[in-house]
Amino acid sequence: MNQVIQNLDKVKQRITDAAHRSGRLPEAIKLIVVTKGVEVSKIQELIAVGVTDIGENRIQEAEEKYEIITEKKHGQIKEKYSDNKCQWHLIGHLQRNKVKSALEMFSLIHSVDSIRLYKEISKRSIDKQHPIKVLLQVNTTGEESKFGIGVDEVLTFIQGTQNYPNVKICGLMTIGIFSNIPEDNRPVFELLRKVSDKIEQEKFDGVEMKYLSMGMTNDFEVAIEEGANLVRIGTAIFNTDN
Numbered sequence: 001m002n003q004v005i006q007n008l009d010k011v012k013q014r015i016t017d018a019a020h021r022s023g024r025l026p027e028a029i030k031l032i033v034v035t036k037g038v039e040v041s042k043i044q045e046l047i048a049v050g051v052t053d054i055g056e057n058r059i060q061e062a063e064e065k066y067e068i069i070t071e072k073k074h075g076q077i078k079e080k081y082s083d084n085k086c087q088w089h090l091i092g093h094l095q096r097n098k099v100k101s102a103l104e105m106f107s108l109i110h111s112v113d114s115i116r117l118y119k120e121i122s123k124r125s126i127d128k129q130h131p132i133k134v135l136l137q138v139n140t141t142g143e144e145s146k147f148g149i150g151v152d153e154v155l156t157f158i159q160g161t162q163n164y165p166n167v168k169i170c171g172l173m174t175i176g177i178f179s180n181i182p183e184d185n186r187p188v189f190e191l192l193r194k195v196s197d198k199i200e201q202e203k204f205d206g207v208e209m210k211y212l213s214m215g216m217t218n219d220f221e222v223a224i225e226e227g228a229n230l231v232r233i234g235t236a237i238f239n240t241d242n
């Protein structure tokens with residue numbers, strides 16, 4: 001069997017095991033296959049074996065792939081594709097001047113990190129049929145090099161979004177510290193879950209803490225144990241030298 005598909009099966013099994021270990025249903029955890037830097041033909045093979053969620057972190061790269069994979073022509077998506085349609089997730093930083101393109105492709109934007117960006121998404125989504133679903137990216141590690149809203153600023157941030165229509169906050173996203181030791185990120189993921197619980201208690205209008213997007217190749221099992229229901233995994237699937 002093709003190595004990438006084998007890797008995918010292994011990752012799915014590890015997700016299932018981590019779910020069971022923490023008394024959760026494996027079906028409650030969605031795998032987002034992160035395809036940055038991966039060629040289109042490989043992505044298509046994965047879609048053919050049932051992958052439904054694709055994560056990209058740059059608009060231009062995503063756009064090129066999206067157009068080929070969906071066979072998008074003149075703004076219309078071909079019917080053949082819409083039968084087994086994927087959800088595309090934007091997991092990387094979004095600049096305001098790319099919002100319009102992002103809204104054409106992505107079902108969920110994981111990386112909202114400023115009110116200015118939120119306002120722009122709202123403005124650009126006025127004519128859409130459904131509210132745009134977003135996650136707030138939280139900087140749980142305190143690293144200055146990382147994007148994201150500070151842990152202590154999230155509640156104020158949400159208060160500041162309440163007057164802008166047609167965007168729906170559906171949860172939180174974070175990126176752990178870069179480490180080969182999965183346990184290093186347990187406190188970080190636990191913190192994100194606590195922030196999410198706190199937001200839930202506030203019962204903000206139209207805000208639903210449905211998703212916790214956390215966990216990558218090095219730490220997804222720990223993230224699942226701490227409550228992740230969206231895990232974003234690239235290397236463990238596409239690395240074929242193991």
Ligand SMILES: *Cc1c(COP(=O)(O)O)cnc(C)c1O
Nearest residue numbers: 034057091216217232233234235
């Ligand atoms: C690249 C990337 C991932 C996937 O990381 P891997 O370690 O390759 O699994 C997840 N989330 C974000 C935001 C990324 O940029």
